[in-house]
Amino acid sequence: MLAYVFRRLVQSALILLGVSFITFLLLYVLPADPVRQIAGRSATPETVENIRRQLGLDQPFIVQYGRYLAGLFHGDMGRSYLQKTEVAALIMARLPATLLLMLGAIVAELAIGLSLGVLAAVRRGGALDQSLMIASFVAVSAPQFVVGLLLLYVFAVKLGWFPIGGYGHLSNLVLPAMTLGIMGSGWYSRMMRSSMIDVLRSDYIRTARAKGLGRARVLALHAMPNAILPIIAMIGIDIGIFMSGIVVVESVFGWPGIGQLAWQAIQRVDIPIIMGVTLVSACAIVLGNLLADLVTPFIDPRIKLR
Amino acid sequence: QDYTPDPNAKPGGNIVITYKDDVATLDPAIGYDWQNWSMIKSIFDGLMDYVPGTTELRPGLAESYEISPDGKTYTFHLRKGVKFHNGREMTAEDVKYSLDRVTTPATQSPGAGFFGSIAGYDAMADGSATSLSGVTVLDPATVKIELSRPDATFLHVMALNFSSVVPKEEVEKWGADFGKHPVGTGAFKLSDWTIGQKLLLTKNADYWRAGLPYLDSVTFEVGQEPIVALLRLQKGEVDIPGDGIPPAKFTEVMNNPDEKKQVVVGGQLQTGYITLNVEMKPFDNVEVRRAINMAINKDRIVQMINGRATPATQPLPPSMPGYTKEYAGYAFDPAKAKAMLAEAGYPDGFQTQLYVMNTDPNPRIAQAIQQDLAAIGVKAEIKALAQANVIEAGGTPKTAPMIWSGGMAWIADFPDPSNFYGPILGCAGAVEGGWNWSWYCNKDLDAEAAKADSIVDPAKQGERLALWSDVYMKIMQDAPWVPVFNENRYTMKSARMGGSDDLYVDPVSIPVNYDYVYVTE
Amino acid sequence: MSATAELRSGAMTAPDAPPRPALSVEGLTISVRAEGRERALVRDLSFTLAPGETIAIAGESGSGKSLTSLAIMGLLPPPALRVSAGAIRLDGEDLTRLPEGRMRAIRGNRIAMIFQEPMTSLNPVLSIGRQLSEAIRAHAPVSRTEARRRALEALKAVRISEPERRLDQFPHELSGGMRQRVMIAMALALRPDVLIADEPTTALDVTVQREVLDLLRDLQREMGTAIILITHDMGVVAEMAERVIVMKQGQVVETGPVAQIFAAPQQPYTRDLLAAVPRMGDGSGAPAPAAETAPVARLRDLCVRFDIRGGLLSRVTHRVHAVEGVSFDIRAGETFSLVGESGCGKSTIAKALTGLVPHQGSIEVAGHRLGGLSPREMKALRRDVQIVFQDPMAALDPRMRVGDLVGEPLLIHGIGTPETRRARVATLFERVGLARDQLDRYPHEFSGGQRQRICIARAFALQPKLIIADESVSALDVSVQARVLDLLAALKREFGIAYLFISHDMAVVENISDRVAVMFMGQMVEMGTRAQIFGNPQHPYTRRLMAAVPVPDPGFERPPLPRLAGEVPSPVYPLGKAPRRQILRDIGGGHLVVGAAAEGR
Amino acid sequence: MTDVISAEAAPQPQGALRRLLQRKLALIGLALIVVVTAGAIFAPWIAPFAPEDQMFDGLTLEGAPMPPGDKFWLGTDLLGRDLFSRILFGARTSLVIGVVANGLALLIGTLIGVTAGYFRGWIGAVLMRFTDLMMAFPALLLAICLAAIFTPSLWIVAMVIALVNWVQTARVVYTETSALAEREFVAAERTLGAGTGRILFRHILPHLVPMIIVWGTLGISTTVLLEATLSYLGVGVQPPTPSWGNIIFENQTYFQAAPWLVFIPGAAILALALAFNLVGDALRDVLDPTQRGRD
Ligand SMILES: Nc1ncnc2c1ncn2[C@@H]1O[C@H](COP(=O)(O)OP(=O)(O)OP(=O)(O)O)[C@@H](O)[C@H]1O
Ligand SMILES: Nc1ncnc2c1ncn2[C@@H]1O[C@H](COP(=O)(O)OP(=O)(O)OP(=O)(O)O)[C@@H](O)[C@H]1O
Numbered sequence A: 001m002l003a004y005v006f007r008r009l010v011q012s013a014l015i016l017l018g019v020s021f022i023t024f025l026l027l028y029v030l031p032a033d034p035v036r037q038i039a040g041r042s043a044t045p046e047t048v049e050n051i052r053r054q055l056g057l058d059q060p061f062i063v064q065y066g067r068y069l070a071g072l073f074h075g076d077m078g079r080s081y082l083q084k085t086e087v088a089a090l091i092m093a094r095l096p097a098t099l100l101l102m103l104g105a106i107v108a109e110l111a112i113g114l115s116l117g118v119l120a121a122v123r124r125g126g127a128l129d130q131s132l133m134i135a136s137f138v139a140v141s142a143p144q145f146v147v148g149l150l151l152l153y154v155f156a157v158k159l160g161w162f163p164i165g166g167y168g169h170l171s172n173l174v175l176p177a178m179t180l181g182i183m184g185s186g187w188y189s190r191m192m193r194s195s196m197i198d199v200l201r202s203d204y205i206r207t208a209r210a211k212g213l214g215r216a217r218v219l220a221l222h223a224m225p226n227a228i229l230p231i232i233a234m235i236g237i238d239i240g241i242f243m244s245g246i247v248v249v250e251s252v253f254g255w256p257g258i259g260q261l262a263w264q265a266i267q268r269v270d271i272p273i274i275m276g277v278t279l280v281s282a283c284a285i286v287l288g289n290l291l292a293d294l295v296t297p298f299i300d301p302r303i304k305l306r
Numbered sequence B: 001q002d003y004t005p006d007p008n009a010k011p012g013g014n015i016v017i018t019y020k021d022d023v024a025t026l027d028p029a030i031g032y033d034w035q036n037w038s039m040i041k042s043i044f045d046g047l048m049d050y051v052p053g054t055t056e057l058r059p060g061l062a063e064s065y066e067i068s069p070d071g072k073t074y075t076f077h078l079r080k081g082v083k084f085h086n087g088r089e090m091t092a093e094d095v096k097y098s099l100d101r102v103t104t105p106a107t108q109s110p111g112a113g114f115f116g117s118i119a120g121y122d123a124m125a126d127g128s129a130t131s132l133s134g135v136t137v138l139d140p141a142t143v144k145i146e147l148s149r150p151d152a153t154f155l156h157v158m159a160l161n162f163s164s165v166v167p168k169e170e171v172e173k174w175g176a177d178f179g180k181h182p183v184g185t186g187a188f189k190l191s192d193w194t195i196g197q198k199l200l201l202t203k204n205a206d207y208w209r210a211g212l213p214y215l216d217s218v219t220f221e222v223g224q225e226p227i228v229a230l231l232r233l234q235k236g237e238v239d240i241p242g243d244g245i246p247p248a249k250f251t252e253v254m255n256n257p258d259e260k261k262q263v264v265v266g267g268q269l270q271t272g273y274i275t276l277n278v279e280m281k282p283f284d285n286v287e288v289r290r291a292i293n294m295a296i297n298k299d300r301i302v303q304m305i306n307g308r309a310t311p312a313t314q315p316l317p318p319s320m321p322g323y324t325k326e327y328a329g330y331a332f333d334p335a336k337a338k339a340m341l342a343e344a345g346y347p348d349g350f351q352t353q354l355y356v357m358n359t360d361p362n363p364r365i366a367q368a369i370q371q372d373l374a375a376i377g378v379k380a381e382i383k384a385l386a387q388a389n390v391i392e393a394g395g396t397p398k399t400a401p402m403i404w405s406g407g408m409a410w411i412a413d414f415p416d417p418s419n420f421y422g423p424i425l426g427c428a429g430a431v432e433g434g435w436n437w438s439w440y441c442n443k444d445l446d447a448e449a450a451k452a453d454s455i456v457d458p459a460k461q462g463e464r465l466a467l468w469s470d471v472y473m474k475i476m477q478d479a480p481w482v483p484v485f486n487e488n489r490y491t492m493k494s495a496r497m498g499g500s501d502d503l504y505v506d507p508v509s510i511p512v513n514y515d516y517v518y519v520t521e
Numbered sequence C: 001m002s003a004t005a006e007l008r009s010g011a012m013t014a015p016d017a018p019p020r021p022a023l024s025v026e027g028l029t030i031s032v033r034a035e036g037r038e039r040a041l042v043r044d045l046s047f048t049l050a051p052g053e054t055i056a057i058a059g060e061s062g063s064g065k066s067l068t069s070l071a072i073m074g075l076l077p078p079p080a081l082r083v084s085a086g087a088i089r090l091d092g093e094d095l096t097r098l099p100e101g102r103m104r105a106i107r108g109n110r111i112a113m114i115f116q117e118p119m120t121s122l123n124p125v126l127s128i129g130r131q132l133s134e135a136i137r138a139h140a141p142v143s144r145t146e147a148r149r150r151a152l153e154a155l156k157a158v159r160i161s162e163p164e165r166r167l168d169q170f171p172h173e174l175s176g177g178m179r180q181r182v183m184i185a186m187a188l189a190l191r192p193d194v195l196i197a198d199e200p201t202t203a204l205d206v207t208v209q210r211e212v213l214d215l216l217r218d219l220q221r222e223m224g225t226a227i228i229l230i231t232h233d234m235g236v237v238a239e240m241a242e243r244v245i246v247m248k249q250g251q252v253v254e255t256g257p258v259a260q261i262f263a264a265p266q267q268p269y270t271r272d273l274l275a276a277v278p279r280m281g282d283g284s285g286a287p288a289p290a291a292e293t294a295p296v297a298r299l300r301d302l303c304v305r306f307d308i309r310g311g312l313l314s315r316v317t318h319r320v321h322a323v324e325g326v327s328f329d330i331r332a333g334e335t336f337s338l339v340g341e342s343g344c345g346k347s348t349i350a351k352a353l354t355g356l357v358p359h360q361g362s363i364e365v366a367g368h369r370l371g372g373l374s375p376r377e378m379k380a381l382r383r384d385v386q387i388v389f390q391d392p393m394a395a396l397d398p399r400m401r402v403g404d405l406v407g408e409p410l411l412i413h414g415i416g417t418p419e420t421r422r423a424r425v426a427t428l429f430e431r432v433g434l435a436r437d438q439l440d441r442y443p444h445e446f447s448g449g450q451r452q453r454i455c456i457a458r459a460f461a462l463q464p465k466l467i468i469a470d471e472s473v474s475a476l477d478v479s480v481q482a483r484v485l486d487l488l489a490a491l492k493r494e495f496g497i498a499y500l501f502i503s504h505d506m507a508v509v510e511n512i513s514d515r516v517a518v519m520f521m522g523q524m525v526e527m528g529t530r531a532q533i534f535g536n537p538q539h540p541y542t543r544r545l546m547a548a549v550p551v552p553d554p555g556f557e558r559p560p561l562p563r564l565a566g567e568v569p570s571p572v573y574p575l576g577k578a579p580r581r582q583i584l585r586d587i588g589g590g591h592l593v594v595g596a597a598a599e600g601r
Numbered sequence D: 001m002t003d004v005i006s007a008e009a010a011p012q013p014q015g016a017l018r019r020l021l022q023r024k025l026a027l028i029g030l031a032l033i034v035v036v037t038a039g040a041i042f043a044p045w046i047a048p049f050a051p052e053d054q055m056f057d058g059l060t061l062e063g064a065p066m067p068p069g070d071k072f073w074l075g076t077d078l079l080g081r082d083l084f085s086r087i088l089f090g091a092r093t094s095l096v097i098g099v100v101a102n103g104l105a106l107l108i109g110t111l112i113g114v115t116a117g118y119f120r121g122w123i124g125a126v127l128m129r130f131t132d133l134m135m136a137f138p139a140l141l142l143a144i145c146l147a148a149i150f151t152p153s154l155w156i157v158a159m160v161i162a163l164v165n166w167v168q169t170a171r172v173v174y175t176e177t178s179a180l181a182e183r184e185f186v187a188a189e190r191t192l193g194a195g196t197g198r199i200l201f202r203h204i205l206p207h208l209v210p211m212i213i214v215w216g217t218l219g220i221s222t223t224v225l226l227e228a229t230l231s232y233l234g235v236g237v238q239p240p241t242p243s244w245g246n247i248i249f250e251n252q253t254y255f256q257a258a259p260w261l262v263f264i265p266g267a268a269i270l271a272l273a274l275a276f277n278l279v280g281d282a283l284r285d286v287l288d289p290t291q292r293g294r295d
């Protein structure tokens, strides 16, 4: 187990290195000059050159990348071009909010998706199954901005159950987490349904019923853990999918996470921030996958980590 | 010359202002977006200032000043007893330090170029000097600034945020993080900043303008979608939506009598225009450029943005000194435009590209322009890109034939006609990486502009403005731009906000002049 | 023993009536609803079961045995299947009309069931203890600790080794035999009145089967449970049951006391069934071993080891010595059998022979030396060696039509045109006793025996020199098994094919082999002609294997056998260590036996 | 009489199509797909107006769009263009994105997943590490960069979407394939002498079909919306070319003031995704021989 984690961490580090290289390269060839953004509209050409030199942006690609890496090893992610602040500080200030939001979204999408998937599997072929199928497609196809605003409008403005945006309380988390989780719940309910149908056909479910167990118990204790197995790996993948949704959801709900930071940075080619956010999100994805793999053996004792 | 305090003003209270984007930095040498511009104005002071709600200059930290007859030497007498937020008294040394700091390349100030007329600037820019030779401290309360050439806009430059006076010890203490820990002499001081969430400015009790500010504190909440901000305003949670009324809600608000009362409308020193790249075919032909000018249906565009602008006739906005009132501009006449194109050798029009920034409503405006051009046979392909990419394309030779300036449009740094010329219409900007995206360079006009700016004597202001007016009229002859509209500002405020409407459409402090507004409850 | 059990038995004792049946089935008819029509799968089945009695239901595959047991449990999968007529009475109550809630109280408590497939019938993600105590707590309001105590008791009752440890283990950590014991423990934990055991031993090898059967009998004696034993193995029937019901196509063919049925079967079907049962003898009779023909396969000092990785850098730390120094020849046209209990390395040898696992030592097949062959040579080799796997369902791609599956080897080796191929496939089909019009069906539409015949047809398509049959008949019921074995024999006669026949069923092996090798823990312990092995078994392990085979004779008295309840010894060794090599000695006539006569476990 | 029975016993080769056509839901789905495709192909003849035509009477005097009505059946957009015509023409873009780009992503993902899952060894390791890397890479950023480097056009956008969207498919296909490769019938095929290609294409791929169908149909809306996000960022299909996604994105803030601008194209995306799902579900059952006879 420990050996496995160790090896996976080494692999992850390599993956992160790869991500940093590709990102850096892409940003390097991107046809947009960050210096002009920094220098602003009334800058003279020499000011522009000056800034370019100071930031080392006149250096060849390899040198720039090498410097960046060297910085990274010292825990220095550089300074934002436009915000003039340590990228690490900016990210650290916003990361907890994003992590919280993701966690909330995962909980929401699992709670909704899994329970609906089970329901559909149990009522397979019936009217409920059909309507859940349509519902899951609505969930997958709905643009998050609109979903967010609708939820906000109905539950915060009209009904007043939740605050309009904001951060700090659990009540603030509900709507954004729902918005982010809705799309995933569509996916999960579909996946869970088919996985559950397979499991319900299996011999051990029949055994459990032969023992005289109640229906709810058979579903919750015997079917669920088995049906969920193929889905756990998805949760790791999910974190990556969240990254794009987070930009939208955070801005609708005024959620102070890294999504908005990333968005502004992309708009203005603030390379250190883009790099930082990319690396942090890559970290999250890699760790999420690792976590998913580490959790599996607890649910499925057959799986040995090697 | 000065401002009469509002007799109804009540001290106390806190207001909430929202923004979508994060506040980048509050370092006055660096902050250069319209969001932190007004915040910096309230935290710092420069030698010069504007009368609230107007574009009229008034002395700031300088109590008075003298200009030498040749217009090249300015002597400022500082107010005594002005204290920084850290309690230390502000002196002439601080003024010099601040000007040195903003012009040192290491500071990376985007505003360094504004100080080009101060003697010794060039040595600063190329790194050979560490101090502006033109700035001398005569005594703790007097500072003398010598210019290398007469500059009529110099007092405006001294009112720019870039000229704010900063305390050396605090700058050195925080280093690059001064922008997150600003210390100035202004009406408000920063007391809390939670990155990505909110900033709290609290009243500077020691402020040198007696009785100001009225408010105890101002809270800025960032990361707020404009639509959501408006919803919160309607619920009374927000006092001013910093990003204004979102277009999607505009009609709704204006059709609601109660809400309409909360809206304040004002002009703005802004022009939205299309650049025509004079180095690229067929825009090298002045007839073609004129034809394009006549092809654009500005009224339709204004209608499309819910009438939140006025059709423009020339580069300068109407509220700018030097604006030529009698000039009617090119009339909308597609038939004539088509004929002119035919005459210029393009009877079937031509293919071209229109660059535009990708945030609403700019792509929509671009599509309206596209349709107008199509009517005279010009097929323009729209390239809607992120701001950075448009700026990049504009500053690269022979790349962007047409650019719609919206979103990056020129909002004046200070209310002077020269501000619309140099970087965006003069030869200086028509370089790689510059902002003169039409690449229009007319040496004669450059000379005329320089001549106008060397008229420093306030008495000859009329003569100077006439020269400027002439410059812009000649530009319209050459038609490197299609001025499309001058945006109006529609600000909304909560019902409890008090103070003259002018404060809410302050041409300098956008969205509002925090120092002078107050709450009525 | 428990309070509830006593209460119930007290209530049951009626004043003077004859012993009430534990369960009675009256005119049971089970129908399936498909394509709008109702079809009866089981028709008009009736029997009564007295307390403490064992009834066997025998019959060919698909005759409705499992459906009957599911109907009694109330577990027929809705909505397709249902009881359309008849009644199942327990204490006078008709179970078919009981609402689900009350039925649930009976399941597990009064009637328990052991399923056919121990490998898949336990929930893989729950610990044994959990699954056991859950069954107990479902019916008795006891605390968690008490349930665990009773679970442990139940495990002890089934004589599983290290019962305490098992409670916290998971199904995959147990061998098949142990799992079946757990199933039995689970079924008996609440001392049900009736136990239904659906083919409880079919999937197990002989030695384990022996133990499980003994166990069932002991427990029944102790607790007085009535048992319905479903099986197709007449040997098991003879040993276990008092009465037997013979079913065919959903109907009862014959029923009566075991002794009577075995002695004087009335119906031709019953007679056929009994005749098909392979019986063990002393190895005499039938064909003499083929003369010294050239071998089609030569194995010399074959070793197959699997690496187990571990540690920080995932280096190899342990090895499974699955096959360790095995040598033998298979001569053209002979049937060479490999026997031994589960996990001893039989399948691994088969895989090594077909190049599916890498090996050490030398293997020569049909003139090719395995190892380092180019893909072309490998392909050529594959024309000569074919394998028929144990589980025909798993070996057939479920998404292809069987005609295509059988024709595939021809297509792969580029033999013939589509028309000639189809004709050849049709001939093969007829040869193995399938109809031409079944060519376009899919594997799941056939019975187990038919599927195995499809696999055989596929193996024969290329007319190979050697066919490896890895437990190819173990899962089939006797009559089908007999048919398949006849088929193999006929094909062998016709084409002179050699077989490597892998099995744990000594009776079958005796009936078809020319030569036999006995394996234990990856090594060979005894090898010789059929007569040598069965007539004169030398090694104690060989003797044990033979003694474990159920004898289809109700009068047979089994000599007492020491009961074993341990784990199968493990062939896993740390790196650098290896099992001790056994040395085979010839004791005359090519009869090889491991050196020390006192070799044991 | 005998005919009926034999027809039941031995299915005709065209059985799959016939059985597909027997399913009501599949027919509805198929009909929807045909309608959308026809709408896209014949848009110039069906559409009442040109999609980029900004009509004077398409806006109110205050510049607000017109709600659905007599002249503009589905209303107009913020520029006074006919929404119905834009939806029709937008179908072209969205079909290319949802079907071609999504299909391509599935194809790439399947190829990589199958190869890695079947071959293991270093090929598998390299491919899966690459997949991990791509998964850790924010897809949106990659899309933005790629689209910004190559000048955006419909086909470039489609390529870009395909290039970022294959990752999840590859991952799940990999897992499934490694399990399949362990199945006995694959070993059986190998002993018959079947080559790698044959095993992969004839025996492994068919088993992946159900999963690919699920991912493919769910992927339709995801890709259509991703295209919209790209358009929104200025690296997608350029205006005034309509796509269902960018109609929504352009107008999403107007969901209250002009709900038709958001919900009508939203419904179109949903309908397309649902239609493919209905057909896909049915196809999956029909193609799965083990489902035959059950219902
Ligand atoms: N769910 C089902 N739907 C339709 N037919 C079924 C179903 N389950 C079983 N059958 C059919 O019912 C018949 C009896 O099946 P059953 O499982 O009882 O056989 P069995 O006697 O237990 O055979 P085996 O020895 O192979 O286990 C078979 O012909 C089978 O095809
Ligand atoms: N791929 C593998 N990796 C590790 N160990 C293996 C592998 N394949 C087989 N083994 C081990 O090798 C030993 C021999 O296995 P094999 O399948 O040959 O047994 P068998 O005699 O065929 O048993 P059965 O009668 O149950 O089929 C077993 O202990 C098994 O666990």
Ligand SMILES: [Mg+2]
Residues within 6 Å of the ligand: C065, C066, C067, C116, C198
């Ligand atoms: Mg059965």
Ligand SMILES: [Mg+2]
Residues within 6 Å of the ligand: C346, C347, C348, C470, C471
């Ligand atoms: Mg085996």
